[in-house]
Amino acid sequence: MSRIQTQQKILDAAESLFAETGFNDTSLRQITSRAEVNLAAVNYHFGSKKALIQAVLQRYLKVVMPRLEHQFEVLLARQKPTQLPEVLAVFVQPLLELEQIKRQGTTLFLQLLGRGYTDVQGHLRKFISHHYGSVLNKFVLLVQQSCPGLDAAEIFWRLHFSLGTVVFTMASSEALFDIAAADYQQQADIESVIRRLLPYLAAGIAAPVIYPEQLNSMAQAAS
Amino acid sequence: MSRIQTQQKILDAAESLFAETGFNDTSLRQITSRAEVNLAAVNYHFGSKKALIQAVLQRYLKVVMPRLEHQFEVLLARQKPTQLPEVLAVFVQPLLELEQIKRQGTTLFLQLLGRGYTDVQGHLRKFISHHYGSVLNKFVLLVQQSCPGLDAAEIFWRLHFSLGTVVFTMASSEALFDIAAADYQQQADIESVIRRLLPYLAAGIAAPVIYPEQLNSMAQAAS
DNA sequence: CCTCATTTCAAACGACCGTTTGAAATGTAC
DNA sequence: GTACATTTCAAACGGTCGTTTGAAATGAGG
Numbered sequence: 001m002s003r004i005q006t007q008q009k010i011l012d013a014a015e016s017l018f019a020e021t022g023f024n025d026t027s028l029r030q031i032t033s034r035a036e037v038n039l040a041a042v043n044y045h046f047g048s049k050k051a052l053i054q055a056v057l058q059r060y061l062k063v064v065m066p067r068l069e070h071q072f073e074v075l076l077a078r079q080k081p082t083q084l085p086e087v088l089a090v091f092v093q094p095l096l097e098l099e100q101i102k103r104q105g106t107t108l109f110l111q112l113l114g115r116g117y118t119d120v121q122g123h124l125r126k127f128i129s130h131h132y133g134s135v136l137n138k139f140v141l142l143v144q145q146s147c148p149g150l151d152a153a154e155i156f157w158r159l160h161f162s163l164g165t166v167v168f169t170m171a172s173s174e175a176l177f178d179i180a181a182a183d184y185q186q187q188a189d190i191e192s193v194i195r196r197l198l199p200y201l202a203a204g205i206a207a208p209v210i211y212p213e214q215l216n217s218m219a220q221a222a223s
Numbered sequence: 224m225s226r227i228q229t230q231q232k233i234l235d236a237a238e239s240l241f242a243e244t245g246f247n248d249t250s251l252r253q254i255t256s257r258a259e260v261n262l263a264a265v266n267y268h269f270g271s272k273k274a275l276i277q278a279v280l281q282r283y284l285k286v287v288m289p290r291l292e293h294q295f296e297v298l299l300a301r302q303k304p305t306q307l308p309e310v311l312a313v314f315v316q317p318l319l320e321l322e323q324i325k326r327q328g329t330t331l332f333l334q335l336l337g338r339g340y341t342d343v344q345g346h347l348r349k350f351i352s353h354h355y356g357s358v359l360n361k362f363v364l365l366v367q368q369s370c371p372g373l374d375a376a377e378i379f380w381r382l383h384f385s386l387g388t389v390v391f392t393m394a395s396s397e398a399l400f401d402i403a404a405a406d407y408q409q410q411a412d413i414e415s416v417i418r419r420l421l422p423y424l425a426a427g428i429a430a431p432v433i434y435p436e437q438l439n440s441m442a443q444a445a446s
Numbered sequence: 447c448c449t450c451a452t453t454t455c456a457a458a459c460g461a462c463c464g465t466t467t468g469a470a471a472t473g474t475a476c
Numbered sequence: 477g478t479a480c481a482t483t484t485c486a487a488a489c490g491g492t493c494g495t496t497t498g499a500a501a502t503g504a505g506g
Contacts, residue, residue, distance in 0.1 A: 006483080024247060024248060025247060027462075027463065027464085028463080028465090029462085029463080029464095038483095038484055038485050038486085039464095039465095039485090040465085040466080040467090040485070040486090041483085041484075041485090042464090042465095043465060044483075044484080048464080048465080049464065049465090117391070117395070118341035118342075118391070118394060118395075122395075122398055125398070152407065153403065153406075156402075156403065156406070156407065157399075157403070158419075158423055160392065160395075160399055161388045161392060161419075161420065161423050162388075163391065164387050164388045164389075164390070164391025164392050164395075165384045165385075165387045165388045165391070166387075167387070167391055168340070168386070168387025168388070168390055168391045169383065169387050171341060172341075172345075172383075172387075175348070176380075176383055179379075180376065180380070183379070184375065184379065186376055196377070196384075198433065199431060199432060200380075200427040200428075200430050201427065202430065203426040203427050203429070203430030203431075204388075204423040204426050204430075205423075207422045207426030207427070208422060208426075209422060210308075210421065210422040229453080229454090250492075250493065250494085251495090252492085252493080252494095260454085261453095261455050261456085262455090262456090262494095262495095263454075263455070263495085263497090264453085264455090265494090265495095266495060266496080267453075267454080268453095271494080271495080272494065272495090448505105448506090449505085449506085450504090451502105451503085452502080452503065452504095453500105453501080453502070453503080454500080454501065454502080455499085455501085456497105456499095457496105457497085457498100457499105458497080459494105459495080459496070460495095461492105461493080461495105462491105462492090462493075463490105463492075463493085464489105464490100464491095465488105465489080465490095465491105466487105466488085466489070466490105467488080467489090468485105468486105468487100469484105469485085469487105470484080470486100471482100471483080471484065471485085472481105472482080472483070472484080473480105473483085474480085474481080475478105475479090475480085475481100476477100476478090476479085476480105
C-alpha cells in the first residue's frame with residue numbers, strides 16, 4: 001500500500017476518534033484498528049502520538065487560516081473600521097467550506113479545536129499562536145477598531161470568553177444536538193448553530209462595561 | 224486515624240489535583256500521595272474513582288445549589304419579572320461564599336465544574352440535571368421571563384453558550400490569569416473575572432435574534 | 447486484658463498504554 | 477531476476493492505571 005494511502009487512513013480514523021472521545025482518551029490501538037492498519041504504522045509514519053495530533057489539526061488549520069488572514073487583510077485595508085458582526089461573519093465562509101473538503105469537515109474541525117483547548121491544556125494555544133500569530137493579531141486589531149470603547153484588557157477577556165463559547169459548544173455539540181432535536185424538534189446541523197452563535201458573540205463582545213459598584217448593587221438587589 | 228480525617232484528606236488532595244489536571248489525567252496514586260494516605264484508602268472509603276469524583280463535586284454542589292434555589296424562588300415570587308442582569312447576579316454571592324468554606328473554594332469549584340463538563344462528557348450534565356433539576360428549571364424560567372422576545376429553543380442554546388463561556392474560562396483560568404497578569408498588569412482573581420463575565424453573558428443571552436438572510440448578507444459583505 | 451470491628455498497609459493483579467524491534471513482505475530501479 | 481529501499485507486521489517492552497487481597501495495625505466496649 002502506498003505511503004499516502006496509509007497516512008490518509010490513519011488521519012481519517014484519528015480525527016473522527018479524537019473528535020468523539022478526545023485526544024487523551026483515544027488510544028493508538030483504536031485508531032489503527034478503525035484505520036485497518038498495523039499498530040506500528042502511526043509511529044512509523046508520524047513519529048509519535050503527539051505528532052499525529054498536530055498532523056490532524058494541521059490538515060484543517062492550513063486551509064482555514066490563510067483564508068481567514070486574507071479576509072482580515074481585506075477588512076483592515078478599508079478606510080472606515082468594520083462593524084463587529086461583519087468581522088465575526090468572516091469566520092462563517094471559511095469554516096463552512098471545510099464541508100466541501102470533507103463530509104462533516106466543519107463539525108470535525110470545530111470539535112477538534114474544542115478538544116484541543118480542553119484536553120491538552122495550553123499545548124494547542126501555544127501551537128496556534130506560534131504558527132498563526134499574525135492571523136490572530138489581525139483579528140484582534142479588527143475587533144479593537146470595531147469596539148473603540150473597550151480597552152485591550154477587556155477585549156482580551158471577552159475574546160477568550162467567546163473562544164470558550166465556541167469551543168465548549170462544539171466539544172459537546174453531539175449531546176446538544178441530541179437534546180435540541182428531542183426537546184425542540186430542531187434541525188441539528190453545524191450551520192444552524194453557527195447562525196445562533198454569531199449574534200450571541202457579537203452582543204457579548206460589544207457589551208457595555210459594568211463597574212464594580214453596579215455589580216455589588218445588582219447582587220444586593222437580588223437578595 | 225479517624226475515618227473522617229482520612230476521607231477529608233483524600234477529598235482535599237483530589238479536588239486540587241482534579242482542578243489542576245482534570246479527572247482522567249489525575250491518578251489515584253497522585254491523590255493518595257498528596258493526601259499522605261495509602262493507595263487502597265480511596266477504594267476503601269469511596270468505593271471507586273468515579274464515586275470519589277462525585278463526592279468531590281457534591282461537597283460544593285450541596286452548599287451552592289440550595290442557596291441558588293432559594294434566591295431563584297425569591298425572584299419568582301415577585302410580581303414583576305426580574306431583569307436578566309439581576310437574575311445572573313444571583314450566582315455571585317453563593318459562589319463567592321465558597322471562599323469562606325475553603326480558601327480558593329470558588330476557583331476550585333468552578334474549575335471542577337469546567338473539568339467535569341469537558342473531561343467526562345455527559346456524565347456531569349446528567350448528574351446535575353438529575354439531582355438539581357428543579358434548581359435549573361427555576362433559573363431557566365427566570366431567564367424566559369426576563370427575555371420575552373426569545374423562544375424556548377433560542378434560550379436553550381444561549382444558556383448552553385453561556386455555560387461554555389463560564390466552564391471554559393474557569394477550566395483554563397490559570398493560563399488566562401497568567402497571560403492577563405503578564406500582558407495587562409491585572410489583578411488575577413476569581414472575583415474580577417466574574418465581574419467581567421456578567422455583562423458579557425447578559426448581553427449575549429439577551430442579544431437580538433438575527434435571521435438567516437441577514438447572516439448571509441453579512442458574510443457576503445465581508446468578502 | 448481480651449474481643450471484635452474498623453482502618454491501614456504492602457503487594458500483587460490484570461488490563462491497557464505508547465513505543466520499539468527485527469523479520470517478513472512489498473515496491474522500485476537496473 | 478537480482479539488489480536495495482520502503483513499508484508492513486506480530487510480538488514484545490517497560491510503564492501506569494484502577495482495583496483487589498489478606499495480613500497487620502489500630503480503635504472501642506465489656
